[in-house]
Amino acid sequence: MAQVEASSTRPVATLDEVARVAGVSRATVSRVVNGSPKVSADVRRTVERAIDRLGYVPNRAARSLVTRRSDSIAVVITEPASRLFNDPFFPRLIRGVSTALAARDLQLVLLMPDDEVDERRTVRYLTAGHVDGVILVSLHGDDPLPSQLAARNIPVVVLARPPHGVDVNYVDADNRDGARRATAHLIDGGRRRIGTITGPSDMVAGVDRLAGYRDALADANLPIDADLIAGGDFTHAGGAAAMDRLLVARPDLDAVFCASDLMAVGALASLQAAGRRVPEDVAIVGYDDSPIATTTRPGLTSVRQPIEEMGREMVHLLTETLDQADRIPRRVVLATELIARASSARRAMP
Amino acid sequence: MAQVEASSTRPVATLDEVARVAGVSRATVSRVVNGSPKVSADVRRTVERAIDRLGYVPNRAARSLVTRRSDSIAVVITEPASRLFNDPFFPRLIRGVSTALAARDLQLVLLMPDDEVDERRTVRYLTAGHVDGVILVSLHGDDPLPSQLAARNIPVVVLARPPHGVDVNYVDADNRDGARRATAHLIDGGRRRIGTITGPSDMVAGVDRLAGYRDALADANLPIDADLIAGGDFTHAGGAAAMDRLLVARPDLDAVFCASDLMAVGALASLQAAGRRVPEDVAIVGYDDSPIATTTRPGLTSVRQPIEEMGREMVHLLTETLDQADRIPRRVVLATELIARASSARRAMP
DNA sequence: CCGGAACGTGAGAGCGCTCTCACAACTACG
DNA sequence: CGTAGTTGTGAGAGCGCTCTCACGTTCCGG
16 A cells, blocks of 8 residues: 555645656746746646645745735734624624635734733734735724834725824725614604714714714704713613613603614613603614614614625725835725614604 | 934845844844843843844744744634624634633634635645644534644644544533533423424534433433424524424423524514513523623523633643644533523422 | 863854746747 | 747745854863
């Protein structure tokens, strides 16, 4: 039985060995591997056979040492664990990024710095030439990473509009318009005393969605009442607490727009505990169209963001930046979609 | 203003430059960078100053070319998108893995092959010496990856016990014991006609949890009735459908153990739609202790798996395998915990 | 006071690959 | 038939790092 699969020794064939077996030079093998057109058909076939026979796989370290390219892209998520756990946003975004990278034969490297020390390690990693570009998923605007990377000339695309008009590529969903449409939908349903539970005021998404709520009221010539605006934090508990406050301040409210589904679910529980019927007494609209929106009773009307598409778009933007030397920052804002469910059903005729 | 930060040119200082600036040899700088003890204190200080001044970061490609180490670990998730979206399991696992890797200064590389083509690319990537080891998160047992990697002598740890007693490192939660305890909890609560909604029979977790259910009934000398066992698929819709079937087959059942929270939520909806009160008429226990368990009404009793710890344990196992030449496969099985909520409240005295 | 151990440092090879350049073998054209 | 171009292939340098080995100092015991 000479049929040995190079079993226990590391089967690391090199370019050199392939060249020897195929009876050509290293350069020619390299050309075959990299799909250069200037190789004659029969030499190419010979080399390919040798590659197959040896199970040759190019060593990326050696390659990227000379090309100064790693063909991988980092996705950096700087979010507290709690958000990551509860939010289906990230898996979906990653999936979008992942498929787009795969199509370009780029490798995804996920980094999730946990603390200060970790973040320094991350910067070191990114600047060590380990990746060709960085996708930054940080919903808090005060992150120093973009400028640090910019200083090192590493292409970056961030998710969500940065709060200070930094010159950086970004992709975002149209939060303001989404919130406007959600609120308009409530107005269309016959609601007039519409409250809102906002996101944190230090997050652009929170601020933008509040602005959209205001837009819709203004469009309909409805007054904006501070008593109808309660601050939340994108969490279930925060949503419930905010709802409680709204019910005290404005017991007569007939609808509420929540800047996240998690808060909407909290608000729903709070409303039901207070004996209000949804949607008969109070209509609710959430934001994110997360899976939880379909499991509540009644089902939760929500604003869907094109999350996967945002991921794909970020990759698109990044690879464009990679190829072109001119680094003109671009921004891509994607439209949202309102998914109507029972929680915002049109008010019955009185 | 001579104060230029090497702005637009790539500021890639090399070992050589550091050596020149510090007035020492390349080897000495390398020793300092790698923390070798055989460098005198003042030379070390001089070199460190030079490193700081030049903002030197070692080039990992060059390093791993010679060390044959990449100092990164791949996490390969081969799951359909749908699961990834709805299941908070993965983020938590990743988080556990991530912190454990960070503590060892290892880099996490996340791979999520989407289809056949993608999977081949993944194999190529893993065998290109890009990673030192692989953590395989595939809940389906028929994955060919472990053996492919084993053939290449790449250390692997898989999540969950493989169905065929493959010789491979794995980490798992004690599904059988968790299910046994969940069911025993229902028995303790005075329930006697206890149904179960299982996971898919091709997934070890599903099979093991069913076995645990049987164990508990056997322990309590309760009969095992096929009418009380309904097949599910770990999804919300599947849980609801299975519950409907159970209600037809055994309208008198007074409790149900669901092999996942998502199915439990579906079952809950189905029970409530059928006019059964939970927990008065029928008690429910789920599995996973996912966030959704706290948002249902009533709150869902569930079995918590130490997911983060499983991630950490996988890293632990992998790094052990990395360091030692002897590759004796190990298995680590972690205990679960029952989190009691209202959905399984003790039956009121009749 | 001398031989050898201990210690700190430098020289140089080489990891596996790409890429430029040179060159041989054709082809085409005046 | 000579010259210029075209095409396929090989030789060789070098990417930035680690690591072995050799060498110069210092220190100590006999």
